[in-house]
Amino acid sequence: MNRFLTDAKIIQAELGEIRRDLHRHPETGMTETRTARIVADYLKGLGLSVREGVGGTGVVGLLYGQRKTRTVAFRADMDALPMTDRTAGEHRSRIDGKAHACGHDGHTAMLLGAAALLRRGAETLEGNVKFIFQPSEERLPGGALPMIRDGVLDTPRVDGLFTCHVHPGVPQGSVMVTPGYCTVSSAGFTLEVIGKGGHVALPHQAVDPIVMAADCINAAQTIISRRTDPLDSIILAFGTIHGGTANNIIPDTVTLEGTIRALSPKQRDRVVAMFRETVEATARKHGGDFRLDVRMEYPSVYNALGMVSILREAAAKVVGASRVICTERPFMGGEDVAYFHERIPGAFWFMGTGNPDMGFDHPLHSPLFDFDETVLSLGAAIHAQCAADFLSATVVPRVPGAETRRQGCEASRNRP
Known part of the structure; x- marks a missing residue:
C-alpha cells in the first residue's frame, strides 16, 4: 500500500470528525470565521507557519521542507451554500438555511489531512508546501482574487497548485482530470x-x-x-x-x-x-x-499539461492506474480557482464520491448531497503524493501562454 495512504488511514477517523463538525456548522462566503479558526488551530498544532485573515477569512499554512528553492500549493474552499440541508444523520446542518451541499467541508478536511501527512516527513521534502484555505468560492466575485491581492502566491512564490473537488458523477474512489480547459x-x-x-x-x-x-x-x-x-x-x-x-x-x-x-x-x-x-x-x-x-463571472480553468501528468501519476500510486480517468469533457460549472491558474500552473481534479448503493448519487448543490467519508483519506494521500512528486520533479511546469490555451480549446472542440 502507498505510504501516504497507509498513514492517511490512521487519521481517517479524525478527518471524518473534522468533516462532520464543519458540516454541522456551515458558513457561507466571507463569514467562515469558525471554520477558519478550526483550520488555523489544526495547522498551528502541526507546527506550521500560519497566516489568518488572508483575503478576508482565508487561512494559509506553510510547511518548510529540506530545500526552500521550490514551493507547491494546495487549495481547499471552505464556504457553504445558502440552502437547507436535507441529508440524514447526526452530521446534518444545525444552521437554518445553510448547508455544505458542494463538499467544501470534505475539501477542507482532506487538505488538513494532507498537512498532517506531509508534516511527518517534512525533512524529506525537496521544497515547501503551502496550504491555502479559501473563503467564498460560491459567492461572486469569489475569494480567490482577494487572497491573491493579499499575497497568497508570494513569500515564498508558489510554483504550482493542485486543487481537488469531490464529484458524485465519478465512481467513489476514482480520480478524474481534464487536460487543458476543464471548466467554463x-x-x-x-x-x-x-x-x-x-x-x-x-x-x-x-x-x-x-x-x-x-x-x-x-x-x-x-x-x-x-x-x-x-x-x-x-x-x-x-x-x-x-x-x-x-x-x-x-x-x-x-x-x-x-x-x-x-x-x-x-x-x-x-x-x-x-x-x-x-x-x-x-x-x-x-x-x-x-x-x-x-x-x-469566473474565467475558464485551464489545467497545465505538466501539472496534469504529475497529478495522474501521483493518483495512480494511491488508487491504482485503472481508477485514474483522463477525459476531454469539461465540467460546465464555474470555479474561481481559474484566477490562480492564470498566474501559476495548476491542476484542478475530481475525487469521485458516486456510490448509488449507499445513496451517494445526489448531484452537487442538491440538499441531499452527501458522501462516504472514506474518500477523505484517499484525497489526503493524493495531495501528499502530489506534493512529494512535484517537489522532486526535474522540470517544473509553466503557465501556458495564450497561444497554447487557444490550441487547447481547439483540441477540445475537435474531440471525437
Missing part, C-alpha cells in the same frame, strides 16, 4: 423586457412584455442550436422570470435572469453579443424596449 467561462445576465401596461381586454392598446419575454426565450434557443458549432460546449439558460401582478393586467415590464457559459472567454463573449442582437430584434418586433445587464 461564465456570464450572468439580467434582462428587463419593457412593454406598455394595460387591460387584458384591450391588448391592442398595450405592448405585452410577457409575450415579448416568451419570444425572447424561444429566439435565444436558436443561438445555441443554429448559430454555434455543435462541438462547442456552450450553455444559454434562463433561471428566473418575474412579471405581472394580476390575471387581468398586462404589466409594464418582465425581468428574466440567466447564465451564459462557454469553454473560453472568446466563445462566451461571442454568445453574449448574439444574445444582445437577438433581444434587440425581438423587442423591436413587438414595439417594445429592453435593458440587458451582463456580468462577467
Whole structure:
C-alpha cells in the first residue's frame, strides 16, 4: 500500500470528525470565521507557519521542507451554500438555511489531512508546501482574487497548485482530470423586457412584455442550436422570470435572469453579443424596449499539461492506474480557482464520491448531497503524493501562454 495512504488511514477517523463538525456548522462566503479558526488551530498544532485573515477569512499554512528553492500549493474552499440541508444523520446542518451541499467541508478536511501527512516527513521534502484555505468560492466575485491581492502566491512564490473537488458523477474512489480547459467561462445576465401596461381586454392598446419575454426565450434557443458549432460546449439558460401582478393586467415590464457559459472567454463573449442582437430584434418586433445587464463571472480553468501528468501519476500510486480517468469533457460549472491558474500552473481534479448503493448519487448543490467519508483519506494521500512528486520533479511546469490555451480549446472542440 502507498505510504501516504497507509498513514492517511490512521487519521481517517479524525478527518471524518473534522468533516462532520464543519458540516454541522456551515458558513457561507466571507463569514467562515469558525471554520477558519478550526483550520488555523489544526495547522498551528502541526507546527506550521500560519497566516489568518488572508483575503478576508482565508487561512494559509506553510510547511518548510529540506530545500526552500521550490514551493507547491494546495487549495481547499471552505464556504457553504445558502440552502437547507436535507441529508440524514447526526452530521446534518444545525444552521437554518445553510448547508455544505458542494463538499467544501470534505475539501477542507482532506487538505488538513494532507498537512498532517506531509508534516511527518517534512525533512524529506525537496521544497515547501503551502496550504491555502479559501473563503467564498460560491459567492461572486469569489475569494480567490482577494487572497491573491493579499499575497497568497508570494513569500515564498508558489510554483504550482493542485486543487481537488469531490464529484458524485465519478465512481467513489476514482480520480478524474481534464487536460487543458476543464471548466467554463461564465456570464450572468439580467434582462428587463419593457412593454406598455394595460387591460387584458384591450391588448391592442398595450405592448405585452410577457409575450415579448416568451419570444425572447424561444429566439435565444436558436443561438445555441443554429448559430454555434455543435462541438462547442456552450450553455444559454434562463433561471428566473418575474412579471405581472394580476390575471387581468398586462404589466409594464418582465425581468428574466440567466447564465451564459462557454469553454473560453472568446466563445462566451461571442454568445453574449448574439444574445444582445437577438433581444434587440425581438423587442423591436413587438414595439417594445429592453435593458440587458451582463456580468462577467469566473474565467475558464485551464489545467497545465505538466501539472496534469504529475497529478495522474501521483493518483495512480494511491488508487491504482485503472481508477485514474483522463477525459476531454469539461465540467460546465464555474470555479474561481481559474484566477490562480492564470498566474501559476495548476491542476484542478475530481475525487469521485458516486456510490448509488449507499445513496451517494445526489448531484452537487442538491440538499441531499452527501458522501462516504472514506474518500477523505484517499484525497489526503493524493495531495501528499502530489506534493512529494512535484517537489522532486526535474522540470517544473509553466503557465501556458495564450497561444497554447487557444490550441487547447481547439483540441477540445475537435474531440471525437
